Amino acid sequence: xxxxxxxxxxxxxxxxxxxxxxxxxxxxxxxxxxxxxxxxxxxxxxxxxxxxxxxxxxxxxxxxxxxxxxxxxxxxxxxxxxxxxxxxxxxxxxxxxxxxxxxxxxxxxxxxxxxxxxxxxxxxxxxxxxxxxxxxxxxxxxxxxxxxxxxxxxxxxxxxxxxxxxxxxxxxxxxxxxxxxxxxxxxxxxxxxxxxxxxxxxxxxxxxxxxxxxxxxxxxxxxxxxxxxxxxxxxxxxxxxxxxxxxxxxxxxxxxxxxxxxxxxxxxxxxxxxxxxxxxxxxxxxxxxxxxxxxx
Amino acid sequence: xxxxxxxxxxxxxxxxxxxxxxxxxxxxxxxxxxxxxxxxxxxxxxxxxxxxxxxxxxxxxxxxxxxxxxxxxxxxxxxxxxxxxxxxxxxxxxxxxxxxxxxxxxxxxxxxxxxxxxxxxxxxxxxxxxxxxxxxxxxxxxxxxxxxxxxxxxxxxxxxxxxxxxxxxxxxxxxxxxxxxxxxxxxxxxxxxxxxxxxxxxxxxxxxxxxxxxxxxxxxxxxxxxxxxxxxxxxxxxxxxxxxxxxxxxxxxxxxxxxxxxxxxxxxxxxxx
Numbered sequence: 001x002x003x004x005x006x007x008x009x010x011x012x013x014x015x016x017x018x019x020x021x022x023x024x025x026x027x028x029x030x031x032x033x034x035x036x037x038x039x040x041x042x043x044x045x046x047x048x049x050x051x052x053x054x055x056x057x058x059x060x061x062x063x064x065x066x067x068x069x070x071x072x073x074x075x076x077x078x079x080x081x082x083x084x085x086x087x088x089x090x091x092x093x094x095x096x097x098x099x100x101x102x103x104x105x106x107x108x109x110x111x112x113x114x115x116x117x118x119x120x121x122x123x124x125x126x127x128x129x130x131x132x133x134x135x136x137x138x139x140x141x142x143x144x145x146x147x148x149x150x151x152x153x154x155x156x157x158x159x160x161x162x163x164x165x166x167x168x169x170x171x172x173x174x175x176x177x178x179x180x181x182x183x184x185x186x187x188x189x190x191x192x193x194x195x196x197x198x199x200x201x202x203x204x205x206x207x208x209x210x211x212x213x214x215x216x217x218x219x220x221x222x223x224x225x226x227x228x229x230x231x232x233x234x235x236x237x238x239x240x241x242x243x244x245x246x247x248x249x250x251x252x253x254x255x256x257x258x259x260x261x262x263x264x265x266x267x268x269x270x271x272x273x274x275x276x277x278x279x280x281x282x283x284x285x286x287x288x289x290x291x292x293x294x295x296x
Numbered sequence: 297x298x299x300x301x302x303x304x305x306x307x308x309x310x311x312x313x314x315x316x317x318x319x320x321x322x323x324x325x326x327x328x329x330x331x332x333x334x335x336x337x338x339x340x341x342x343x344x345x346x347x348x349x350x351x352x353x354x355x356x357x358x359x360x361x362x363x364x365x366x367x368x369x370x371x372x373x374x375x376x377x378x379x380x381x382x383x384x385x386x387x388x389x390x391x392x393x394x395x396x397x398x399x400x401x402x403x404x405x406x407x408x409x410x411x412x413x414x415x416x417x418x419x420x421x422x423x424x425x426x427x428x429x430x431x432x433x434x435x436x437x438x439x440x441x442x443x444x445x446x447x448x449x450x451x452x453x454x455x456x457x458x459x460x461x462x463x464x465x466x467x468x469x470x471x472x473x474x475x476x477x478x479x480x481x482x483x484x485x486x487x488x489x490x491x492x493x494x495x496x497x498x499x500x501x502x503x504x505x506x507x508x509x510x511x512x513x514x515x516x517x518x519x520x521x522x523x524x525x526x527x528x529x530x531x532x533x534x535x536x537x538x539x540x541x542x543x544x545x546x547x548x549x550x551x552x553x554x555x556x557x558x559x560x561x562x563x564x565x566x567x568x569x
Binding site: 020021025098114118120121127132135136140145175233234240250253257274284 | 301303304305307308311312314315316318319321322325332333334335374375377378380381385388390393394397398400401403404405406407408411412413415416419431432434435438442467468492495496498499503513516517520521523524528529532535536539540542543544547
């Protein structure tokens with residue numbers, strides 16, 4: 001009896017507030033848009049019982065999905081989200097790896113402090129961290145002031161409201177996600193392996209590429225997925241730092257829902273986004289599983 | 297002791313400078329006299345005054361705190377229960393679905409979670425407001441709590457609880473007297489995580505809030521969409537300050553507790569040895 005309540009309460013909660021909403025999204029994605037409140041015509045009417053379900057399947061069409069594939073806005077948005085997420089992940093790795101490496105090389109007594117310094121931004125509001133870059137990247141912003149003062153440029157650069165600002169925003173806000181898994185992989189690395197390689201005549205750079213990088217690979221993979229997956233559906237960064245030409249699917253979904261009030265299309269956009277996300281999520285899970293097994 | 301190469305020192309210095317400089321600039325310029333956020337014209341605290349005289353910000357802050365306290369508390373209870381189910385209860389019908397529903401919200405894009413919950417509330421005819429935000433935040437925060445708590449439960453020695461049960465403790469009392477005190481640090485950090493997640497959330501709250509309730513992130517977002525604002529700088533500074541004090545304070549407290557525990561252990565070892 002006790003076991004039943006223990007399982008039952010969280011189970012029921014998640015069924016009602018996670019699974020059912022999701023099924024509703026799928027159902028609405030198969031409905032027609034209409035000018036009414038709520039703004040769609042439901043096709044599945046469960047109150048009619050079996051007759052309703054049969055009517056639903058006989059009239060089933062995927063017109064919202066067909067619409068997604070014919071209007072090239074959506075194609076472009078999906079592709080450019082994938083591209084932005086991939087490029088940002090690459091730069092996050094480029095910036096994050098040296099930091100994680102430096103942390104792993106630091107004296108033992110510094111490490112807890114360095115760890116805390118990486119985690120601290122996590123606790124600060126995401127929105128505030130993105131907002132901070134608006135002041136840095138704007139035309140009269142601090143970066144332009146600094147570069148003008150250095151004399152590197154003659155006229156201020158336009159960075160805010162471009163794709164570049166989106167890259168900077170994603171790399172900055174998700175950097176801790178990249179640093180932490182790489183650091184935890186590098187920290188476990190047996191340094192005597194590198195010493196052995198050096199004793200046997202390997203150069204430092206060669207030892208780095210032949211030993212450090214392959215052994216920290218699970219951390220690198222985990223870090224890349226932890227940046228790539230959330231970046232793909234990002235909404236706040238493209239809408240604050242990106243310009244009108246920055247197409248990201250999270251922003252498209254938001255606008256479809258709030259500005260165009262086209263719920264069926266917004267739902268179809270959500271379903272397709274999730275289908276795209278399944279591949280990286282499964283790969284990520286497999287990487288984690290492999291690491292857990294290696295740990296045993 | 298190993299010596300750090302110049303490369304490591306530079307990469308750490310530049311790395312941490314990049315992580316913290318944007319926030320430092322934000323804080324410094326919140327004390328700027330000028331309405332133009334990026335042009336320094338003298339020290340002033342007037343934007344803090346403006347902020348505190350603006351009732352809509354205070355109202356939004358109050359709504360946000362109420363939502364965060366309610367959501368994180370319910371999420372901690374549900375998340376701990378879910379963690380117990382995941383770690384302790386063996387097989388039961390629907391276990392795969394259960395663990396799937398725990399892990400899926402962690403990787404689900406916020407726009408999808410928000411959209412799906414909004415569609416649920418509308419189809420059930422629930423009036424949107426503080427209550428619906430609490431329900432939404434509880435749902436995704438409980439998954440984070442259960443991950444944090446279950447990682448502690450895995451390392452927990454179950455024979456302690458079994459001993460209590462053998463000695464005639466009721467299952468609930470055994471949980472309350474043995475298990476809960478041991479997993480308490482994980483439960484507390486789960487609550488803190490849930491609290492900050494709720495405090496921070498913009499996207500899910502925007503979908504589920506409805507016109508009657510505005511949280512601080514919604515308010516900030518609608519203000520910064522129009523551009524930089526010195527009031528938002530002041531507000532951000534206050535929020536960064538609270539977080540810094542809380543996190544540093546907690547880590548010092550846990551460090552001190554760890555040192556004390558170690559000393560006690562050594563004293564006990566000496567007394568018995």
